[in-house]
Amino acid sequence: MNEQSIASARASVMIYDDGTKKWIPSGTSSGLSKVQIYQHTVQQTFRVVGRKLQNHEVVINCAILKGLKYNQATATFHQWRDNKHVYGLNFSSKEDADLFAKAMFHSLEVL
Numbered sequence: 204m205n206e207q208s209i210a211s212a213r214a215s216v217m218i219y220d221d222g223t224k225k226w227i228p229s230g231t232s233s234g235l236s237k238v239q240i241y242q243h244t245v246q247q248t249f250r251v252v253g254r255k256l257q258n259h260e261v262v263i264n265c266a267i268l269k270g271l272k273y274n275q276a277t278a279t280f281h282q283w284r285d286n287k288h289v290y291g292l293n294f295s296s297k298e299d300a301d302l303f304a305k306a307m308f309h310s311l312e313v314l
């Protein structure tokens with residue numbers, strides 16, 4: 204396993220629906236997920252992986268690409284875009300949000 208987790212936080216993973224202009228839960232139901240940032244030790248790449256606490260469904264698996272703009276919209280709601288989606292993480296606590304953001308900004312520094 205050449206990927207190591209550099210952050211783990213509790214958040215509900217949301218996707219923005221451009222059509223309805225609403226945030227909808229990613230995956231088959233709403234609820235908290237364990238959201239981790241994995242660092243690939245050899246390739247020096249990073250990705251966000253989130254699994255539902257309840258059934259381990261993978262609800263996010265997206266690369267952190269150089270230049271990603273990570274927006275801390277509120278103390279517990281952070282968001283970013285890729286060419287397909289807008290992702291939102293609704294953290295269960297400010298501590299989780301801060302921990303995750305710290306690791307995200309670290310990843311963006313080393314990329």
Ligand SMILES: CC(=O)N[C@@H](Cc1ccccc1Cl)C(=O)N1CCC[C@]12C=C[C@@H]1CC[C@@H](C(=O)N3CC[C@@H]4C=C[C@H]5[C@H](C)C[C@@H](C(=O)O)N5C(=O)[C@H]43)N1C2=O
Pocket residue numbers: 217219226272273274276277280282283284289290291293
């Ligand atoms: C240039 C650009 O892309 N800019 C993006 C943001 C961005 C900036 C820089 C880099 C990347 C990105 Cl991604 C943007 O502005 N985007 C991305 C799509 C949507 C949005 C556009 C308009 C609305 C207006 C309001 C706000 C919104 O959505 N907010 C505010 C906080 C608030 C917190 C929680 C969630 C809650 C889970 C449910 C719901 C609730 O509170 O009911 N809700 C919200 O309402 C949440 N918007 C956005 O974020």
